[in-house]
Amino acid sequence: MTEGHVAPITSSERIGELDALRGFALLGVFIANYVFFAFYPFASMEVHREAWSEDPANVLALQATLWLVSDKANTLFGVLFGMGFWVQLSRMKARTSDANSLYLRRLTILLGIGAINLYLLWPWDILFVYAIAGFLLFALRGLSLRAMAIAGLVLMLFSRPVVKTTSRELGILGRQEGLVYNPDAQASRFDTIINGSYADWVREFAFMTHEGFFLSGVLISWILYALGRFLIGAWIARQGWLERIAELRPRIGRIALVVLPLGLALEYVHMAVNNDMMELPDLANQAVHMVGLVLAALGYATALLWLYHSKSLGWLPRLFAPTGRMALTNYLAHGILFTLVLAGFGPGLALAGSITPIQTLMLAVGVFVALSVFSHFWLRTYRYGPLEYIWRTLTYGSAPQFRRQPAIAR
Template identity: 35%
Template structure:
């Protein structure tokens, strides 16, 4: 059985919070990858197309992904980003300059990823939102709650079409035909040129998208402050489950019904992203914490923890692998493989990544991308290998 090693500076107790957080992060990484397969493999993800592939099984799988995964796992990753920020702040105010340097490096990694590898990058947005998060570091709880409420309102209003905070405007070059042609048949330089234009739109639309992750960042910050992962708290997670499950059933249920019947209400997708996705995220978060309160489940799901500790490396590797499989400059399977193929493919790739992560972390303290991120943050190469006993 592959058992991941204890992370450096992690609690040695089996119920250590870092082990639980890493497992949750690994689960979130798999959930995000499952949704991203809609974007890697065809224009269905970017343009919100449904019934892209023939066959009833493909359709049911697509409906399941859009209902149970889309909108939930990016929310979980955002919550964990804020939680991680809270853990860094335990070192005091000296952690803030280091956090901002980490964000600058992440900004660069995200820009390179979005332009040179895959347009669907989230790292750039996280880094930009992190600079807005930083001023809340040592604010009172009431101020953090007020900030979360403000960003939630801005995000929900944007999804529901009440306002548009972005500045990108119309893009005559961004059509389904051009998108399909570029990624399905284009050379690598053509894809990079197109992705640079998409990157420009993403930056101009930051004011519209950043509130979507910022309110979750702030909730994660509060969770970290109050040490909700520090020890099992069955009552807390049962309350979270009781509050979130009805909302998830209502708003994701509406979306699933309209999706399956083909008579979607104009607000079905908006409600799914604004309310249903985050509610479903809290359902998953509560269930995971109830499950991980038991030592045997922490052991069984330990491989998720290894993948979660190397989340940046695995995320970037997923993009590189899938663009080489689907884009025209690679194997060229763009638009040809339905979810009956791409979902098992995603599971297989993630399983291999999890095994690789376990083996890598037996010898090294960080994933390769995490090591680069950390070294650039500190301005010098950081120790990568585990210190030998007695040395």
């Protein structure tokens, strides 16, 4: 174990499978965020949503996003965070006795980045939640394997419904609905998005965040939701399976063949119930969804891992790896770009209320492709994404080498 200066991991130390999975998860995050946030009562009025609901293409875009993407992407992304946590902390401990302090500093910086994003750039930020859940994961790192798996699974399946039900019983969600979601508040917020200044945007969404996120109890709900996924990710990494993915490929393929169709079938039922195509009691529908999304996310991950080690198709999941290596930069960029699409201040296009679900779906894919191409070419010259470089520099207290060394001619 070395003391003193500790450098971040090099490119050769990265786990390519995790980068590919992270990039794939980001695609789902982009789609879910763009399609649903443009449709929610924040950036559209009821008259817009009613008109979109009469267009089969828009209905299909919403249904497909709910069925194939919603909650699956953030589940996969959260599990990957937990896996990355265990890998990074283990590597830090192998290099220095100050590993715990370094990782806590890393989380503190992420909390700051999340707060900036939440209040100044993208009011639907998840980094703030991830940082808080990361501190809780750090506190629980000493759990036994069994306890970590049980706690993670329980939180994955039950955290959101329990917290939301409790909040409703206390009357907190009623207050949230009155302050944030009533028609007058929606109209005011929509006018701010279209006609307001940047200062108006910040002020309006700071209020929404304070009342609809912090005081409502939704923040606690999302922290527990994320923590469950983090614990499962850390549990997976502790098993040592990451080092044996190629060896376990046949078993991974068999798992994908079972859980992906089953998970998507359950999620289709959930989508159908939510769109009045089927009927189920609310509790049964919620149970179907919570099990289905976990199985679908596991199915996506195992299918991608199986492809990653395919001799003929391995190139396909590897296309996602550069985007995943620059996940922080790309996540913040996707929010800033969508803000400029929805809002009217500065160079904003003021398309809130007029950009339809099918258009936001195509926009999400287009933005992802553009950022993926950017990431690919950026990483040819630099070892880290721009924000990843800043994050590492602040974490370790010194700037690592940024540019790649030019290849030596032979």
